[in-house]
Amino acid sequence: xxxxxxxxxxxxxxxxxxxxxxxxxxxxxxxxxxxxxxxxxxxxxxxxxxxxxxxxxxxxxxxxxxxxxxxxxxxxxxxxxxxxxxxxxxxxxxxxxxxxxxxxxxxxxxxxxx
Amino acid sequence: xxxxxxxxxxxxxxxxxxxxxxxxxxxxxxxxxxxxxxxxxxxxxxxxxxxxxxxxxxxxxxxxxxxxxxxxxxxxxxxxxxxxxxxxxxxxxxxxxxxxxxxxxxxx
Numbered sequence: 001x002x003x004x005x006x007x008x009x010x011x012x013x014x015x016x017x018x019x020x021x022x023x024x025x026x027x028x029x030x031x032x033x034x035x036x037x038x039x040x041x042x043x044x045x046x047x048x049x050x051x052x053x054x055x056x057x058x059x060x061x062x063x064x065x066x067x068x069x070x071x072x073x074x075x076x077x078x079x080x081x082x083x084x085x086x087x088x089x090x091x092x093x094x095x096x097x098x099x100x101x102x103x104x105x106x107x108x109x110x111x112x113x114x
Numbered sequence: 115x116x117x118x119x120x121x122x123x124x125x126x127x128x129x130x131x132x133x134x135x136x137x138x139x140x141x142x143x144x145x146x147x148x149x150x151x152x153x154x155x156x157x158x159x160x161x162x163x164x165x166x167x168x169x170x171x172x173x174x175x176x177x178x179x180x181x182x183x184x185x186x187x188x189x190x191x192x193x194x195x196x197x198x199x200x201x202x203x204x205x206x207x208x209x210x211x212x213x214x215x216x217x218x219x220x221x222x
Contacts, residue, residue: 035211037159045151045159045202045213061210062115095158101149101204102170104158 002026004096006105012086012112019082020108022096027103029077030054036070036081037095039107048094051079086112116140116205118214126222133190135217137203142183144207150179150188151202153216159202163188193219 007021022034036048049060051070058070069082079096090112096105117140127133137148146166151159161170163179166186176191190197198221203214 044216045153045204047204047211047213049210059209063210097159100161100164101151101206102161102164104160107158 002099002103004098004103004105006094006096006108009109010111012110013114014086014088014112016086016112017082017084018086018110019080020094020110022079022081022105024053024077024079024098027099030074032098032100034070034072034079034096034098035101036068037097038064038092039095040092048081053077053079086110088112088114115210116143116208116212118203118205118212120201120203120214120217122217123215124218124220126220127193128222129193129195131193133188133193133197133219135188135190135201135203135219137181137186137188137214139184139186139205143186143205146182146186147205147207148179148181148186149204149206150177151204152197152199153202154199162201190219195221 003025005023030053033050035050038046048064051058053072072079093107093109095107119138121136148166150163153159162177167179178189180187200216200218202216
Protein backbone atom coordinates (compact mmCIF):
# COMPACT_ATOMS: atom_id res chain seq x y z
CA UNK A 1 0.00 0.00 0.00
CA UNK A 2 1.38 3.37 -1.04
CA UNK A 3 1.57 5.80 1.85
CA UNK A 4 2.94 9.26 2.43
CA UNK A 5 3.05 10.01 6.14
CA UNK A 6 3.83 13.53 7.26
CA UNK A 7 5.17 14.79 10.56
CA UNK A 8 2.90 16.34 13.15
CA UNK A 9 1.60 19.84 13.65
CA UNK A 10 4.05 22.56 14.62
CA UNK A 11 3.70 25.85 16.48
CA UNK A 12 6.59 28.25 16.02
CA UNK A 13 7.48 31.89 16.55
CA UNK A 14 8.49 34.26 13.75
CA UNK A 15 12.16 33.96 12.89
CA UNK A 16 12.47 30.36 14.04
CA UNK A 17 13.58 27.56 11.77
CA UNK A 18 11.57 24.43 10.98
CA UNK A 19 11.82 21.20 9.04
CA UNK A 20 8.81 19.01 8.36
CA UNK A 21 8.91 15.55 6.83
CA UNK A 22 7.08 13.27 4.45
CA UNK A 23 7.91 9.55 4.56
CA UNK A 24 7.04 7.45 1.55
CA UNK A 25 6.43 3.72 1.60
CA UNK A 26 4.92 1.01 -0.58
CA UNK A 27 6.39 2.28 -3.84
CA UNK A 28 9.71 3.05 -5.49
CA UNK A 29 10.62 6.26 -3.66
CA UNK A 30 13.25 7.32 -6.18
CA UNK A 31 11.02 6.83 -9.23
CA UNK A 32 8.61 9.71 -8.64
CA UNK A 33 9.00 13.38 -7.88
CA UNK A 34 7.63 14.62 -4.58
CA UNK A 35 5.78 17.92 -4.72
CA UNK A 36 4.96 20.22 -1.84
CA UNK A 37 1.65 22.09 -1.80
CA UNK A 38 0.60 24.91 0.52
CA UNK A 39 -2.94 25.65 1.61
CA UNK A 40 -3.39 28.76 3.69
CA UNK A 41 -6.39 28.89 6.04
CA UNK A 42 -9.62 28.91 4.05
CA UNK A 43 -7.75 29.25 0.74
CA UNK A 44 -6.85 27.20 -2.30
CA UNK A 45 -3.93 24.99 -3.24
CA UNK A 46 -0.54 26.43 -4.20
CA UNK A 47 2.23 24.34 -5.77
CA UNK A 48 5.49 25.18 -4.02
CA UNK A 49 7.79 23.01 -6.09
CA UNK A 50 9.15 19.50 -6.37
CA UNK A 51 12.16 17.36 -5.68
CA UNK A 52 13.46 14.34 -7.57
CA UNK A 53 14.39 11.92 -4.79
CA UNK A 54 16.77 10.01 -7.06
CA UNK A 55 19.23 12.89 -7.30
CA UNK A 56 17.69 15.60 -5.06
CA UNK A 57 17.30 17.94 -8.02
CA UNK A 58 14.77 20.62 -7.12
CA UNK A 59 12.39 22.95 -8.93
CA UNK A 60 10.84 25.81 -6.98
CA UNK A 61 7.86 27.95 -7.83
CA UNK A 62 9.04 31.57 -8.09
CA UNK A 63 6.62 32.44 -5.28
CA UNK A 64 8.58 30.23 -2.88
CA UNK A 65 12.11 30.34 -4.29
CA UNK A 66 14.59 31.49 -1.66
CA UNK A 67 12.21 31.08 1.27
CA UNK A 68 11.99 27.29 1.53
CA UNK A 69 14.32 24.38 0.88
CA UNK A 70 13.45 20.87 -0.26
CA UNK A 71 15.60 17.85 0.50
CA UNK A 72 15.27 14.09 0.38
CA UNK A 73 16.99 11.11 2.00
CA UNK A 74 16.85 7.99 -0.15
CA UNK A 75 18.04 5.77 2.70
CA UNK A 76 15.00 6.61 4.82
CA UNK A 77 12.62 7.35 1.90
CA UNK A 78 11.82 10.69 3.47
CA UNK A 79 11.42 14.12 1.93
CA UNK A 80 11.76 17.35 3.86
CA UNK A 81 10.50 20.93 3.62
CA UNK A 82 12.56 23.44 5.55
CA UNK A 83 12.40 27.09 6.53
CA UNK A 84 15.35 28.98 8.03
CA UNK A 85 13.29 31.95 9.22
CA UNK A 86 9.54 31.57 9.53
CA UNK A 87 7.05 34.39 9.01
CA UNK A 88 3.51 34.65 10.31
CA UNK A 89 2.40 34.39 6.68
CA UNK A 90 3.81 30.83 6.60
CA UNK A 91 0.87 29.69 8.71
CA UNK A 92 -0.77 27.03 6.56
CA UNK A 93 -1.35 23.36 5.94
CA UNK A 94 1.43 21.78 3.93
CA UNK A 95 0.91 18.65 1.86
CA UNK A 96 3.37 16.40 0.11
CA UNK A 97 2.24 14.48 -2.96
CA UNK A 98 3.84 11.84 -5.16
CA UNK A 99 3.28 9.12 -7.77
CA UNK A 100 2.05 11.76 -10.21
CA UNK A 101 -0.14 13.37 -7.51
CA UNK A 102 -2.07 10.13 -7.06
CA UNK A 103 -0.97 9.91 -3.44
CA UNK A 104 -0.93 12.66 -0.84
CA UNK A 105 0.26 12.97 2.71
CA UNK A 106 -2.27 13.82 5.39
CA UNK A 107 -0.88 17.34 5.73
CA UNK A 108 1.18 19.13 8.36
CA UNK A 109 -0.32 22.23 9.98
CA UNK A 110 2.28 24.89 10.64
CA UNK A 111 1.27 27.79 12.87
CA UNK A 112 3.61 30.75 13.20
CA UNK A 113 2.63 33.23 15.87
CA UNK A 114 4.28 35.42 18.44
CA UNK B 115 3.41 31.30 -15.38
CA UNK B 116 0.13 29.80 -16.58
CA UNK B 117 -2.84 31.21 -14.65
CA UNK B 118 -5.86 28.92 -14.32
CA UNK B 119 -9.27 30.51 -13.83
CA UNK B 120 -12.08 28.27 -12.63
CA UNK B 121 -15.76 29.04 -12.99
CA UNK B 122 -18.16 29.29 -11.42
CA UNK B 123 -16.83 29.99 -7.96
CA UNK B 124 -19.76 28.16 -6.40
CA UNK B 125 -22.21 25.73 -7.96
CA UNK B 126 -25.46 25.05 -6.09
CA UNK B 127 -27.05 21.81 -7.24
CA UNK B 128 -29.19 18.93 -6.00
CA UNK B 129 -28.20 15.26 -5.83
CA UNK B 130 -28.79 13.58 -9.18
CA UNK B 131 -28.11 16.73 -11.19
CA UNK B 132 -25.22 17.25 -13.61
CA UNK B 133 -22.28 19.44 -12.56
CA UNK B 134 -20.15 21.17 -15.19
CA UNK B 135 -16.99 22.87 -13.96
CA UNK B 136 -14.77 25.02 -16.16
CA UNK B 137 -11.03 25.69 -16.05
CA UNK B 138 -9.54 28.22 -18.45
CA UNK B 139 -5.78 28.65 -18.87
CA UNK B 140 -4.02 31.92 -19.69
CA UNK B 141 -2.03 30.08 -22.38
CA UNK B 142 -2.19 26.71 -24.02
CA UNK B 143 -1.34 23.76 -21.77
CA UNK B 144 1.01 21.44 -23.60
CA UNK B 145 -0.14 17.87 -24.22
CA UNK B 146 -3.29 18.43 -22.17
CA UNK B 147 -1.35 18.19 -18.92
CA UNK B 148 -4.35 19.09 -16.78
CA UNK B 149 -5.58 17.33 -13.67
CA UNK B 150 -8.67 17.69 -11.50
CA UNK B 151 -8.84 17.15 -7.73
CA UNK B 152 -11.61 16.88 -5.16
CA UNK B 153 -11.05 18.19 -1.65
CA UNK B 154 -13.35 17.77 1.32
CA UNK B 155 -12.95 19.73 4.58
CA UNK B 156 -10.06 18.51 6.69
CA UNK B 157 -8.81 16.12 4.00
CA UNK B 158 -6.01 16.05 1.49
CA UNK B 159 -6.94 16.55 -2.16
CA UNK B 160 -7.86 13.46 -4.16
CA UNK B 161 -6.82 13.04 -7.79
CA UNK B 162 -9.84 12.50 -10.04
CA UNK B 163 -8.62 13.13 -13.60
CA UNK B 164 -5.16 13.38 -15.19
CA UNK B 165 -4.05 14.19 -18.72
CA UNK B 166 -7.29 16.16 -19.12
CA UNK B 167 -9.52 13.11 -19.63
CA UNK B 168 -8.10 10.01 -17.93
CA UNK B 169 -9.78 8.89 -14.71
CA UNK B 170 -7.45 8.07 -11.84
CA UNK B 171 -7.56 4.61 -10.30
CA UNK B 172 -10.78 3.90 -8.45
CA UNK B 173 -12.62 7.02 -9.60
CA UNK B 174 -16.29 6.40 -10.51
CA UNK B 175 -17.24 6.82 -14.15
CA UNK B 176 -19.68 9.61 -13.32
CA UNK B 177 -16.57 11.83 -13.27
CA UNK B 178 -15.26 12.78 -16.70
CA UNK B 179 -12.80 15.32 -18.02
CA UNK B 180 -12.48 16.93 -21.40
CA UNK B 181 -10.79 19.80 -23.19
CA UNK B 182 -7.59 20.88 -24.81
CA UNK B 183 -5.53 23.98 -25.40
CA UNK B 184 -6.83 26.55 -22.94
CA UNK B 185 -10.30 25.24 -22.06
CA UNK B 186 -10.95 22.24 -19.85
CA UNK B 187 -14.07 20.84 -18.22
CA UNK B 188 -14.88 18.45 -15.40
CA UNK B 189 -18.33 16.91 -15.59
CA UNK B 190 -20.05 14.98 -12.81
CA UNK B 191 -22.92 13.22 -14.53
CA UNK B 192 -25.15 12.45 -11.52
CA UNK B 193 -24.23 14.14 -8.28
CA UNK B 194 -24.05 11.82 -5.30
CA UNK B 195 -24.18 13.18 -1.72
CA UNK B 196 -20.45 12.48 -1.31
CA UNK B 197 -19.58 14.64 -4.35
CA UNK B 198 -20.32 17.93 -2.62
CA UNK B 199 -16.84 19.35 -2.14
CA UNK B 200 -14.32 21.80 -3.60
CA UNK B 201 -12.75 20.96 -6.96
CA UNK B 202 -9.43 22.23 -8.27
CA UNK B 203 -7.84 22.06 -11.69
CA UNK B 204 -4.07 21.97 -12.09
CA UNK B 205 -1.71 22.26 -15.02
CA UNK B 206 1.57 20.33 -15.01
CA UNK B 207 2.95 21.44 -18.32
CA UNK B 208 5.53 24.20 -18.07
CA UNK B 209 6.93 24.96 -14.65
CA UNK B 210 5.77 26.43 -12.35
CA UNK B 211 2.85 24.05 -12.12
CA UNK B 212 -0.25 25.91 -11.01
CA UNK B 213 -3.70 25.32 -9.55
CA UNK B 214 -6.94 27.09 -10.22
CA UNK B 215 -8.65 28.86 -7.34
CA UNK B 216 -11.29 26.16 -6.92
CA UNK B 217 -15.02 25.63 -7.49
CA UNK B 218 -17.23 24.74 -4.55
CA UNK B 219 -20.08 22.36 -5.36
CA UNK B 220 -22.70 22.79 -2.66
CA UNK B 221 -26.08 21.27 -1.96
CA UNK B 222 -28.95 23.43 -3.17
